[in-house]
Amino acid sequence: MNKKTDKASTPQRILDSAEALFAESGYDGVSLRMITKLAGVELALPNYHFGSKLGLFRAVIQRRSVILNNERMEALNALSDRAEIEDLIEAFIGPFLRRSLFGGEGWRDYARVVAQIANSPRWTSEIMSAEFDPVAIEFIRRVRVRFPVAKTEDVYWSFHFLLGAMTMTFAQTGRIDLLSGDTCHGSDLSEIHLRMVPFLSAGFCRLCKGST
Template sequence: MKRGEKTRQKILDSAEKLFAKRGYHGVTIRQITEDAKVDTALANYHFGSKRNLFDAVLLRRAEELNKVRLEKLEEIEAAAENGVASLEDIIDAFSHPLLDRSERGGPGWKSYFALIAQINNSPEWGGKLMTEYFDPLVRRFIAALKRALPEAHEEDIYWSYHFFSGALVLTYAETGRIDNLSDGKVHSSDLDAVQLRMPPFIAAGFRRLCETSGPKS
């Protein structure tokens, strides 16, 4: 490990945690460096600017994420006899790596997903930043979905994916709202419960929309 690397990682960890809680504008460099127990000036020394630090936080885990999701997709396609994976498997390959890391990857991953959930729905970052980090992978998944639903109109695939994406992102936002709504009968932190339910729910939606002629039927 290089000389300043421990400091760099401590700053990234604190930035990740605080950005996840209050967003980019809701956190100051001073709060981050105080949480990391390092001098205020070190954030700018290591990352150049607050905005660069934000990008570094997003990038750090995005690469691993994209890699493992792609591997999972290729795996299930290789296992399918005709090279076309099932809808349920595609949905699982897309969501499982995220939910699994949020559930069992430690607090850093949990913060990371909370941050992604937040910026995903914001006009300031949602379009540009998310596109930059995740679109190549998503395009690959959509290609798989098209093969799994060969009769589908393209628009129905895109809207179905869009619904899927929204459901998934709200899940790992873990705002706890469903806990209140259900009076404690379900817990937003119980991502294993989601893993069980997301593929059948979403796959059924895809089939209803994409296997019939047009959205009305």
């Protein structure tokens, strides 16, 4: 039984348990029985509250992507049209980064689920585009304002590289800890923030400034 969810409503308990398990083993690696056992509820309840296993999966994603997208959109709208690329990238990745760092296990697990769906063709249109395209489009619009001479393709590809680096990093797979012999820590997101924004900003500048 999940300590954090003992007093939460049934749908919340189900969402929390599903999120934790999906993060570790993916959509098909988890059964409704595993989820309901962890949540301490009956097997029939996920289907009652969410219609189906797929409905539950979508609900797990949507619950936090709504919050995240609001925060990102607000951060972008707080910037002037003359904002530097560093500010734009900070607005896009900052909310996700801070949630992963300070938001507890739930947000960390959510980031792991996002990394999985972002890297599989299976969920591309069904979930990724549906959930994240509006903010992505606004981010790209502002990058083009910042770099008016940039080719359209260069902006999209820069965003794509950002997306890959971001999703893998926030998923905290443990790879960099292992590879670096514990010199780097995937869970120390302040260690990350210091490096991800400059790294990606430099990439955008090189590609979008027009001066090759």
